């Protein structure tokens with residue numbers, strides 16, 4: 001199973017062992033109101049479905065997505081998730097996504113995570129363009145994209161329905177090209 005280690009974190013495929021941690025962190029409307037497909041409330045059934053989905057994906061010969069749980073080494077707990085999705089190897093493109101439990105915000109954890117996702121996408125998967133679609137009103141996440149040098153390309157009007165809230169959002173599209181990425 002693939003693992004990416006950073007100073008504080010281990011990124012790897014979600015497993016059932018951590019289902020409770022997952023629920024503890026994602027079963028929070030202040031998190032899931034910014035995500036596309038996470039239900040609220042988030043039950044053990046949802047966690048099992050998601051983990052099983054990740055296991056199935058990982059079996060594919062050329063996976064069209066990679067889902068990672070974010071483990072905080074110091075607590076030996078899963079504190080969030082991230083992933084590379086919609087991978088199109090012919091086009092060389094994919095989308096990035098990420099979330100963290102509320103307790104862990106503003107400690108540079110997503111900064112540590114995204115660096116790895118970007119390196120993995122450009123260097124291992126040999127992609128050439130990454131996108132992050134972000135609800136237009138999600139200020140922290142739009143700032144994340146900006147901080148990492150992504151370019152704002154525009155607003156997709158009423159593009160997304162949030163599963164947790166049922167709310168319709170405009171979506172900002174951000175992109176980063178391989179030649180723009182200086183790690």
Ligand SMILES: CC(C)(COP(=O)(O)OP(=O)(O)OC[C@H]1O[C@@H](n2cnc3c(N)ncnc32)[C@H](O)[C@@H]1OP(=O)(O)O)[C@@H](O)C(=O)NCCC(=O)NCCS
Nearest residue numbers: 031034098099100105106107108109110111140141143144
């Ligand atoms: C968005 C989110 C992942 C940020 O994670 P984080 O680990 O707190 O982010 P970091 O500490 O690495 O901060 C990175 C940058 O994000 C921006 N940022 C993070 N939180 C912010 C906030 N509350 N307000 C404004 N900017 C913020 C800042 O630019 C920050 O850079 P800086 O610390 O140099 O100022 C986190 O807030 C979260 O999980 N939110 C709910 C789920 C979500 O929105 N996911 C993204 C869906 S597109």
